[in-house]
């Protein structure tokens with residue numbers, strides 16, 4: 330079947346996901362269907378593959394390939410919508426569930442239907458009160474109207490822990506065990522919730538699927554770059570005039586993204602791209618940087634879960650890094666030695682540097698940053714050490730000042 334006419338959402342116009350967003354509440358089911366119409370029956374797997382959509386939960390894995398892997402398994406499939414988003418500087422999934430919950434639910438139902446799944450779980454974090462309320466109302470409205478065919482939508486509330494959002498932790502939690510990562514293999518698509526092949530997909534990824542299901546892959550590709558098509562949600566914070574969630578085309582230069590958010594509110598010294606597993610980039614290097622994997626890879630970065638923080642010159646990059654490193658260390662699931670002890674040691678060394686105590690902890694930090702990655706059941710230690718390594722490079726000048734007993738941020 331051909332795609333729906335796209336008058337409701339012209340291909341080149343943004344926002345797409347955030348179109349029709351209400352500041353004061355969520356888009357109700359009637360309004361949602363009046364604007365976008367019901368989900369048509371299409372060959373969803375082929376369309377998602379052709380769209381070039383990549384996951385928006387952090388790793389950027391091609392969604393079409395993931396759907397095929399799950400479809401190739403034997404037995405009844407389970408779909409899991411990952412909207413846990415416990416990272417304090419990310420808000421995109423909470424915004425989607427709070428304001429346009431039916432877009433995410435449409436994506437979950439379309440995917441579940443295409444895979445022959447009967448159950449789709451939406452997992453939301455326990456602290457996301459507004460998102461949980463809006464989601465509960467949306468699921469209830471759909472159940473009353475019986476619009477989801479054979480798919481039954483279930484809401485699960487995950488504990489407020491960063492690692493609870495890791496896919497094997499979600500599988501474990503939904504199977505009645507602790508929300509902690511488990512060793513891979515098996516991967517969720519091989520053995521997931523209750524032993525069934527399971528598709529774990531980020532909430533934003535599925536919201537894109539809902540639009541691809543309606544308007545088709547060519548429509549999706551009308552924005553973004555050929556290698557990375559579509560739009561993406563970014564959560565901007567720090568020294569920006571209009572912080573919050575913004576939708577941009579992939580490949581948009583960072584300067585343009587900032588301009589769209591009202592510009593910077595103070596001179597930035599660096600940007601944190603991708604979130605707490607992300608990469609610090611010096612402000613000079615960030616000039617003209619396009620937000621697409623190909624350009625970001627050149628500077629050792631990625632878009633991750635879409636968080637962008639502008640650090641003003643008046644802030645101390647060393648102190649900010651120490652604060653985040655301690656948060657990450659505290660969020661370890663406490664199961665793997667190199668993660669538990671290694672991240673705590675890294676955070677402690679950074680705290681001493683931040684406090685200007687003149688002990689040169691750099692040799693130990695360098696050793697730990699080389700030893701810790703790849704030695705946990707999940708990628709938590711890898712993400713955390715990558716983040717710290719980028720800080721030691723970008724804030725090297727400031728680190729030297731701290732070792733001489735002074736913090737230049739206090740002087741700026």
Ligand SMILES: Cc1cc2nc3c(=O)[nH]c(=O)nc-3n(C[C@H](O)[C@H](O)[C@H](O)COP(=O)(O)O)c2cc1C
Nearest residue numbers: 384385386387411413414492494495496530531534
């Ligand atoms: C420590 C840790 C925390 C994670 N938290 C989230 C999360 O909150 N939301 C999310 O979608 N993915 C999270 N992920 C990534 C998931 O494991 C998984 O890759 C993702 O949900 C897949 O969806 P996608 O393909 O649509 O991106 C996390 C990964 C790690 C290692």
Ligand code: SF4
Nearest residue numbers: 662664665668705707
């Ligand atoms: S690597 Fe860390 S966060 Fe991941 S399972 Fe092991 S202890 Fe938990």
